[in-house]
Amino acid sequence: MTKRTSAKYKIDRRMGENIWGRPKSPVNRREYGPGQHGQRRKGKLSDFGLQLRAKQKLKGHYGDLTEKQFRRIFTEAERVKGDTGENLIGLLERRLDAVVYRAKFVPTVFAARQFVNHGHVTVNGKRVNIPSYRVKEGDVIAVRDKSKQLAIVLEAVGLAERDTPDYLEVDHSKMTATFTRIPGLGDVPFAVQMEPNLVIEYYAQN
Structure with missing residues (x-):
């Protein structure tokens, strides 16, 4: 462990x-x-x-x-x-690792930090490996093509216990998420x- x-x-x-x-x-x-x-x-x-x-x-x-x-x-x-x-x-919520977690690309927030660190994520087409990177409204966060079949990604998408919030537009078929707006306390699940x-x-x- x-x-x-x-x-x-x-x-x-x-x-x-x-x-x-x-x-x-x-x-x-x-x-x-x-x-x-x-x-x-x-x-x-x-x-x-x-x-x-x-x-x-x-x-x-x-x-x-x-x-x-x-x-x-x-x-x-x-x-x-x-x-x-x-x-x-x-x-x-604008931290990149938080967005990756909320988008259900990985099962836990700890996994999200590691996932970003290891270079599996792009923001607007450019690879970003800093978990604390701050996303802006309209940014498109995506899992890199070669990372989409990782077991951790497939496990997360299938998790039933949490939904993606409405300030993210998530497409799990393409493994992309658009950060549409900055949420308030009541928006965060x-x-x-x-x-x-x-x-x-x-x-x-x-």
Whole structure:
């Protein structure tokens, strides 16, 4: 099991929630956290605890981004006009690895990062291997011809547990996705409730 695979199971267990809505999530079987102290009764979380958890959950959902990466995206969301929480979600969803995951080209967000890294994806016909690359409205994201028959791609397309969101026009016969618009919080098919307002409160105090 790779570090990333074991990490995704730990994130689910730590949060006590199936944050990607996967049928194989260990939370479906055990709701307590990982490790020898995981079964201890959980006390009521403080305001800080709730804010920290909201941040970890959102950060974890996008492949457990580093704190530095996530903080940088948050700072940018704050700078842009409009609602900071909505801006934050919009910036996260514009990451190339997030688009590849949402388009169901691969089964998990961790696989999406690796898939992009290994050069299997093009944006507007040019190969891009940077998972954090930010797509724009109208960009066409595609799986390269020689990568279309990879087992991981065929497995993802057949997954029944998640749909592609309406801000992507996806054609699985051609393995292309057009990013039609920047989504808001209500547009994104999160498996659990995300609370970007608590993330804003967390950074306001830290």
